[in-house]
Amino acid sequence: MSGSAETIGDLGEGATLARIFPLLPESSRTILGPGDDCAIVDVPGGRVPLTTDLMIEGPDFIIGLSTGYDIGWKACATNLADIAAMGATPTALVVGLAAPSTTAVTFVENIARGFHDAAKLLAPGCGVVGGDLSRGPVVMLAVTATGDFDGVTPVTRAGAQIGHLVAVAGQLGGAKRGLDLLLEHALVDGQPNPAAVDELWAAHPADIGAQLRPEPPIAAGRAAALAGASAMMDVSDGLVLDARRIATASGVAIDLDLAAIGSLEALTGGEDHAMLACFPPLATIPPGFRVIGRVASGEGVVVDGAPFDARGGWDPFAD
Ligand SMILES: [Mg+2]
Known part of the structure; x- marks a missing residue:
């Protein structure tokens, strides 16, 4: 420089x-x-x-x-x-x-x-x-x-109620894959190699882009509020960790559906800044959101009804 x-x-x-x-x-x-x-x-x-x-x-x-x-x-x-x-x-x-x-x-x-x-x-x-x-x-x-806010009620993390649907807009897991690629292939003895970054951009544009130039679905936030979202946050630290924050703030449990989410890595990858929102059961889910679970009684996050950390020893403090 x-x-x-x-x-x-x-x-x-x-x-x-x-x-x-x-x-x-x-x-x-x-x-x-x-x-x-x-x-x-x-x-x-x-x-x-x-x-x-x-x-x-x-x-x-x-x-x-x-x-x-x-x-x-x-x-x-x-x-x-x-x-x-x-x-x-x-x-x-x-x-x-x-x-x-x-x-x-x-x-x-x-x-x-x-x-x-x-x-x-x-x-x-x-x-x-x-x-x-x-x-x-x-x-x-x-x-x-x-x-x-332009006419909408602010949506905090605290309004999710039992029976509400959990939905997400935007991608999950790409930013983590991009980071892993960069750390594995473009850092040599702790020194960055910009030429290797260029090669990774060419070979994995979606994942490198998700990490270096994320494109959160900004308009989806207001759309969710207009549709009556009861709780919302952007996924910065991983779906399970952030869903747990909504569950804790709202005093409920969140049950995620792995088949709807698509992959295990989408549960933990951070930095994608997808919009995670809860909606009343009769709400019209706005375009761009896909339902990935529901709000239940209890506390914390379960995946397909089972405690997630019992599946793979996932530890929120591991990195
Ligand atoms: Mg946030």
Whole structure:
């Protein structure tokens, strides 16, 4: 990232920001955009979902496995998914970025391009309305997102009731397969090999894409809320683990149907940010959702009626 390329240390904060701003996605709800002490965003509904997420070089991504574009894309997509998982439509993001002064300007510009393209594809009208840039020992991104409920009731994790159907929109397991491929084939003695990443993209575009540039079904969140979803969340840590969070918050059990889910690995793979929702039995399940189980009395998650961890010794703390 250093060498002869122009760095953010060469340019300084102001000039670097001037390069980034035109690349960022614009919010259709902006009343006042970047440049003042705060941005101002229109929120006609009056209730504001807020979420924030940190991505740190090392624990959250490895430069060389992920490009700047990938990092921007994923930081955007994961925050959009959290807003959607409440039933809201994402409207605005603020982005804090810290990076070493030796970081190439093009790397930072590519982060902005990743934000732009992810927002445009997944949540048109949502944009970056502000942020901050600083120097840090590694690349660090802090993204805060907000949205608009626009007439729907917020959907928490706590409303699932016995007899409700459990459904999911989006894919399960691809991001984990992509991560396994990257760690197995593109890390050599702990060093990333970008050429190997390119080969994996060519050979396994769906799985590598799911890991590096996830495409959560953002519109499905609002569709679920409109259809009367009783509980919802995005699947970030694996279907069983996250379904257990809904079960615990709602004081019920969730019984998953393995045949409907399709594979064992779809039970535990994380980072796909599919929408997991519960619906009353007479609700019309929105397009894009498939029923994968039902809400039962008791607690925790069972698969085909049996405790899941009795099947394969799955341990939520194993990794
Ligand atoms: Mg979430």
